[in-house]
Amino acid sequence: MKIAIIGPGALGCLVAASLARSGEDVWLLDKVQDRAKKINNSGIRVEGIGEFSAKVRATCDAKDIGVCDLVIVCVKSYDTEEAVKEAKASIGENTLVLTLQNGLGNEEVIAEIVGPEKVVGGVTSHGSTYVGDGKVRHAGKGETIIGRWYTPAARKDVRKWYIPRRRLEEISALFKKSSFETKISDNIKEVIWSKLIINVGINALGALTRLKNGDLFKYEWTRNVMKQAVMEAVKVAKRRRISLVYSDPVKKIESVCSSSSDNACSMLQDVLDGQKTEIDYINGAIAAEGAALGVPTPVNSVLTDLVKALETGYGKQIGR
Numbered sequence: 001m002k003i004a005i006i007g008p009g010a011l012g013c014l015v016a017a018s019l020a021r022s023g024e025d026v027w028l029l030d031k032v033q034d035r036a037k038k039i040n041n042s043g044i045r046v047e048g049i050g051e052f053s054a055k056v057r058a059t060c061d062a063k064d065i066g067v068c069d070l071v072i073v074c075v076k077s078y079d080t081e082e083a084v085k086e087a088k089a090s091i092g093e094n095t096l097v098l099t100l101q102n103g104l105g106n107e108e109v110i111a112e113i114v115g116p117e118k119v120v121g122g123v124t125s126h127g128s129t130y131v132g133d134g135k136v137r138h139a140g141k142g143e144t145i146i147g148r149w150y151t152p153a154a155r156k157d158v159r160k161w162y163i164p165r166r167r168l169e170e171i172s173a174l175f176k177k178s179s180f181e182t183k184i185s186d187n188i189k190e191v192i193w194s195k196l197i198i199n200v201g202i203n204a205l206g207a208l209t210r211l212k213n214g215d216l217f218k219y220e221w222t223r224n225v226m227k228q229a230v231m232e233a234v235k236v237a238k239r240r241r242i243s244l245v246y247s248d249p250v251k252k253i254e255s256v257c258s259s260s261s262d263n264a265c266s267m268l269q270d271v272l273d274g275q276k277t278e279i280d281y282i283n284g285a286i287a288a289e290g291a292a293l294g295v296p297t298p299v300n301s302v303l304t305d306l307v308k309a310l311e312t313g314y315g316k317q318i319g320r
Contacts, residue, residue: 001024001025001174002068003027003174005027006074008058008134009130011074011128013135014126017052018178019178023177027090029060029090030060031086035058035134039134044056062088065089067091070095070097071091073110077103077105077278077281078278078281080110084097084113085113096120096171097120098171099121102266103199103282104285105281107119107149119149123144123192125140125144126180129263129264130273140263141181142181143181143183146183148186193244194246196286197230198249198252201226201230202226203277203278204279207270209222212264213265216257228299229286232295233297233300235290239294271310271311277311284300
């Protein structure tokens with residue numbers, strides 16, 4: 001299968017290298033010329049779990065890639081619109097576009113550009129840390145779940161969103177062959193919200209405390225804040241009539257922290273690198289949804305403000 005992956009960050013490189021190692025025709029679409037050239041010349045090196053290297057072609061121009069069977073979006077949520085527009089030369093009539101991004105709203109943005117009939121929602125619990133250009137550390141394994149995505153309006157006309165199950169099974173088999181445990185869900189929106197709530201509990205706290213996932217659950221203070229942020233998000237989900245895929249969100253987050261104990265969450269990696277975070281699409285999304293629905297979310301609002309203050313203060317903080 002011919003695959004283009006948008007975004008050569010921690011997850012993008014892990015997915016690209018894993019698919020390439022299993023024999024797929026994999027390309028990386030980058031926006032940085034020097035980095036693309038380096039990956040083209042040296043490939044991708046994966047450290048940590050199952051160390052290996054893989055040859056992957058990279059470019060800054062989707063025309064070099066041509067039309068693909070599958071495009072996988074792995075950029076930060078705030079870059080989704082620009083990145084998908086840049087990739088349009090690789091998106092043909094029969095191309096599916098899978099998002100494995102964090103947060104809310106990515107599927108809607110992609111659907112506006114390529115049409116809902118091409119969009120596959122997805123989440124993954126694999127933990128990956130960016131080490132350098134074309135180098136990542138695979139710090140934790142987890143489940144990957146994909147499924148058809150649709151807007152309420154599009155669902156009224158099945159032709160506007162229906163993707164044959166066999167095509168989802170092809171993607172699932174592709175990931176399984178690459179050692180990604182993968183399932184297909186008929187309720188991907190519930191899965192996305194369930195992953196969002198895990199990120200609500202981990203990401204902002206990791207960024208603010210600079211603790212790895214495994215350490216967040218060790219201390220009473222971080223556990224308390226985590227539980228409060230998560231329960232606010234659960235109340236918002238219930239008001240939206242969204243059922244979560246697990247019965248106990250706190251126990252689920254504890255399990256995720258344990259299985260990815262050595263992983264620095266993506267928001268902490270952004271802070272350490274002095275980069276913009278996805279706070280608006282995670283805790284900020286819960287605060288915004290809560291405000292619209294009349295559900296109080298004080299903890300998520302404070303966490304959002306603190307991370308934004310941290311971003312604004314890059315270069316001004318004592319000790320940096």
